[in-house]
Amino acid sequence: MAGEVVVDALPYIDQGYDDPGVREAALGMVEEECRRYRPTKNYLENAGPELSTAFETTALQREMERVQQRLPMEPLSMKRYELPPPPAGRLGEPAAWSESVDNSHAQLSHQATRVLNLELQLQYGSEAWRSYLNTLQALVTRSQNIHTQLRKQIASVNWERKRSQTASGARLRALRRRWAQLVSDNYRLERAVMQLEGQLHKARGQASAGDDEPADLEAVKMLPDKLNSETEKEVQKKIEDMFAD
Numbered sequence: 001m002a003g004e005v006v007v008d009a010l011p012y013i014d015q016g017y018d019d020p021g022v023r024e025a026a027l028g029m030v031e032e033e034c035r036r037y038r039p040t041k042n043y044l045e046n047a048g049p050e051l052s053t054a055f056e057t058t059a060l061q062r063e064m065e066r067v068q069q070r071l072p073m074e075p076l077s078m079k080r081y082e083l084p085p086p087p088a089g090r091l092g093e094p095a096a097w098s099e100s101v102d103n104s105h106a107q108l109s110h111q112a113t114r115v116l117n118l119e120l121q122l123q124y125g126s127e128a129w130r131s132y133l134n135t136l137q138a139l140v141t142r143s144q145n146i147h148t149q150l151r152k153q154i155a156s157v158n159w160e161r162k163r164s165q166t167a168s169g170a171r172l173r174a175l176r177r178r179w180a181q182l183v184s185d186n187y188r189l190e191r192a193v194m195q196l197e198g199q200l201h202k203a204r205g206q207a208s209a210g211d212d213e214p215a216d217l218e219a220v221k222m223l224p225d226k227l228n229s230e231t232e233k234e235v236q237k238k239i240e241d242m243f244a245d
Contacts, residue, residue: 010165010168012162013168013172080107081107083104084103086100
């Protein structure tokens with residue numbers, strides 16, 4: 001299938017990571033990837049428009065513009081707490097004094113509401129805060145339980161991977177030893193065939209020369225013993241060492 005990736009790494013049983021040249025090869029692959037990557041000034045230009053302004057309010061946008069322009073922050077307005085008299089040009093107008101009185105009543109009502117809120121907080125604030133802390137503790141406990149369950153699931157997945165890879169490693173080693181044995185057997189058979197062909201050629205030469213001596217059948221009979229010679233054992237040992245764990 002096009003684009004299919006076959007993962008054949010078995011980290012729990014693979015060996016050879018510390019062999020000479022492995023680290024250099026990995027660093028070479030990283031350097032090659034870095035050479036192919038061409039960073040730009042705005043590396044997010046292909047990511048589409050930003051969504052950071054989706055939740056900005058008008059007041060927040062004005063504040064962000066002020067920060068970008070490096071303008072000083074406006075001082076805190078205290079007009080809502082002031083009780084100004086009528087303007088100098090309207091000191092003789094009853095309507096102007098009526099507006100000032102209404103403003104005074106509004107300010108007094110506001111201060112009374114603040115005092116009431118402080119009294120309510122003094123009376124019920126501790127219980128409300130304790131209830132909030134209990135709710136927060138319940139959320140923390142629930143999050144910790146979820147975290148513990150996730151860690152258990154991760155450990156279970158890793159254990160299953162290790163078990164599966166360990167079993168696969170044992171089977172791979174058995175197949176590797178079997179393959180090495182078959183290669184060695186094939187080599188011995190090939191040597192036996194070569195020796196038989198040599199003996200046959202020698203026997204035919206003796207027959208064609210009219211020699212009355214019998215063919216070297218004893219040598220042919222001794223071929224299985226030759227297969228167990230020191231040279232054959234050395235070759236088999238080299239083949240097994242090539243595929244040893």
